[in-house]
Amino acid sequence: MNQKIENLSKKLVEKNIKPSFQRIKVLEYLTTKRNHPTVDEIFNELVIEIPTLSKATVYNTLDLLMESKLARIVTIEENETRYDADVTNHGHFKCDLCGVIYDFPVNIDDLSTDSLKNFKINEKNVYFQGICPKCLDNIDNNKDKNKGK
Amino acid sequence: MNQKIENLSKKLVEKNIKPSFQRIKVLEYLTTKRNHPTVDEIFNELVIEIPTLSKATVYNTLDLLMESKLARIVTIEENETRYDADVTNHGHFKCDLCGVIYDFPVNIDDLSTDSLKNFKINEKNVYFQGICPKCLDNIDNNKDKNKGK
DNA sequence: TTTTAAATTTATAATGATTATAAATTTATT
């Protein structure tokens, strides 16, 4: 329990970010929830525990985490920016029906990108869209229901 | 010349979109410029030729093009949405220095995505960031200059 | 052709995420 706080604190200190309570809580939210949250989602949950919390602090903290590569933006086409503290190589899949964003392992380096040999590549993102198994099931079940009628 | 207009018009008609002058012009802008423009960039250029043009029309037209898969959003983390009329499989590379978005060929199906075998995949996006050759050159040249001093 | 209806475009207001600014608070330093 306290062990976790200390780990998060250490992560911040390693990047020369002072581990304030607010910053630890934002990072904790990201790392434990792993739900690719919006600023609002982070704020609305944390403000319960930190009633004085300001949305500006959430924005500021996320900017800090981004700068030091402790978090990154989930690049999907949405009106609200979403964040991810998992900075290892993995893909994102957004279900067009329920909106949930799934992580999936993907070895991006499998892609041959000869045409970029003169480019310096710093980040690689893979993003798929479609329908998740849960929603596919729901569609099937509804079909069955209609059959019965 | 007129041939091009007719081709664009046909593309729209095929998708049951009435080929109004404004719609043809937006589609023409996207297909000829191929510059992943923002709504503002499209509007600012087209309003020269169509002084009565409204930004709402550009938004409406882009929504139509998206619905019928004649265009798609470039999924990169930016405050303004960017659009692309090239809906074939290809990746996007954004230079962090000059901001230019490059297309690059990529065979996304090379990626093994076993964990998504129960997902229905409708769209696949690949997005890289880094520094483009032009900007890399500029950096090198500046280094040389400083050496000379 | 004239009239009517439907579709499209336009102008404008509203929304809402993000950014900017400055004051208040907390933390660290002298």
Added chain:
DNA sequence: AATAAATTTATAATCATTATAAATTTAAAA
């Protein structure tokens, strides 16, 4: 304890996007 620096907070400003309704254009009917 006093001062300075960093952080947080509250608030206002910005700006892309969406919503709404009026104006215009296009298509259809009489």
